[in-house]
Amino acid sequence: MVKSTGTYLGGLNCQLTHGPSGQTIDTDAPKDNHGRGAAFSPTDLFCAxxxxxxxxxxxxxxxxxxxxxxxxxxxxxxxxxxxxxxxxxxxxxxxxxxxxxxxxxxxxxxxxxxxxxxxxxxxxxxxxxxxxxxxxx
Incomplete structure (x- = not known):
């Protein structure tokens, strides 16, 4: 079982942390859903x-x-x-x-x-x- 954690940073941005490695990924809401599109959206990440x-x-x-x-x-x-x-x-x-x-x-x-x-x-x-x-x- 692999655990990851996340922190909501505000402004529709989150930071995800992969438990085993400590690597992080930031997400942002897409432009067509109130965000800036400055990073992968959760659904972009899902598709990727x-x-x-x-x-x-x-x-x-x-x-x-x-x-x-x-x-x-x-x-x-x-x-x-x-x-x-x-x-x-x-x-x-x-x-x-x-x-x-x-x-x-x-x-x-x-x-x-x-x-x-x-x-x-x-x-x-x-x-x-x-x-x-x-x-x-």
Whole structure:
């Protein structure tokens, strides 16, 4: 079990602290919800966690099943919020760019690992999460 803590700093800003490492992350409310957008909003952080989790899970699968590391993988997540109440995330579109050809993973181990990551599996089914993998020729 991992514990994190947080402190509300005022002005719609929070500081989160990761218990084991002591690292901190600041959040700010987004511009479209009374904030300045000066840092990740809580929902931005949530969506960014999906991309990070997918690639981390891919890296674990690459190490364990392919015997290699996968440095250079890049990703992008695009968050879409509801236009009706209650305010919520309705779609997280993900793109993942691989630094090597798909021929190096002919069985699709990495894509399956990404799609089975813990964050993706924890999302409500109502949240759309399309994922596109880009492999160089």
């Amino acid at each position: 966690a999906l991309g990070s989790c997918m690639v981390t899970t891919m890296a674990i699968a690459a190490k364990n099943r392919l015997g290699r590391d996968i440095p250079g993988v890049k990703w992008e997540v695009t968050k879409e919020m509801s236009t009706d109440a209650p305010r919520r995330i309705v779609r997280i579109a993900c793109q993942v760019w691989m630094p090597f050809p798909k021929a190096q993973d002919p069985e699709g181990i990495l894509e399956r690992a990404a799609l089975a990551c813990p964050v993706k599996k924890s999302l409500a089914p109502e949240v759309e999460t399309p994922v596109v993998f880009h492999w160089p020729e």
